[in-house]
Amino acid sequence: MTSKYWSPVVSRLSPYTPGEQPKQKVIKLNTNESPYGPSPKALQAMRDACGDALRLYPSFTADRVRRVVSVNLGVAMDQVFVGNGSDEVLAHAFNAFFQQSRPLLFPDISYSFYPTYCGLYGIAFQSVPVTEDFRIEPDDYLPGGPHGPAGGIILPTPNAPTGRALSLAEIERIVAGNPQCAVVIDEAYVDFGAESAVPLTSKYDNLLVVQTLSKSRALAGLRVGFAVGSPELIEGLNRVKDSFNSYPVDSLAEIGAAAAIEDVEHFEKTRLAVMKTRDELDASLRKLGFEAPRSLTNFIFARHPGHDAVKLAAGLRERGILVRHFRLPRIDQYLRISIGTDDECALLVDALSELIA
Incomplete structure (x- = not known):
């Protein structure tokens, strides 16, 4: 569909396609949501906040969340930015840092929202092939590599949909080797066994680390994400945010997110349970x-x-189990299977056993 009323950029966009959200009851292993509920303390905090105060605008700086993130991660408050889900934080980062004369670099097998943002903001990019075993090769992102000096770099680690992660030493090598541009590390899945680059943000002014509460804290429906970086990068994000929407995080989301981050016991219990089931x-x-x-x-x-x-995906669907299949080069024979409960994963294994028998 096209329209004469659209701006030219709208006709050229290739929007991101999210995983299916079915209305019927199925075993849903296609969108990487947590199989466990959010922190009970977070739920209670939001219930308690449902009152007359909702007539007021929320904090435009989300200080409650920034404060608990700074304590939890051992960084200063002026190193923290909070947005309406990590996707919004990433969108602001693309707008703030990547509209440069040199192209943005990111892996060819990666989060498919990256090229969508580039199309929306008119950002030139080059997708860098991962290795045959889906590793991100740090040498490919250095100024002396095959693509030359970058105008920006964004790397998801662990990567989606491959699940592979860079080591902290590899991340530092890329960040230190590219002082001419911003390097964004997308850590949506970092809490399930990878090394976080947050400790490097106090050492490198060009590093921004983005995390979400959607996965390991089971708050995908709340839409809260945050970034940690140098004050100058955070100020860049704030300038973009305040030119778009000064109140992106609503009052209940801020209260629930802060309580979820503070509930370390629930966080540890559920993320370790997911890792055990995954293995x-x-x-x-x-x-x-x-x-x-x-x-x-x-x-x-x-x-x-x-x-x-x-x-295989069709056969699982017939049995009431959804997984994600990407019709993309190099990965069209792979299925991305979200970790569910132990019972859901047992049913998945039984169904696959039937299908391959």
């Missing part, structure tokens, strides 16, 4: 002949050399 599911899939990179996320990216991924 058990990984072992079960390998027994069935599946191949997968070792995941440090809340999903597994797997293929079966003897069975077509499209047919």
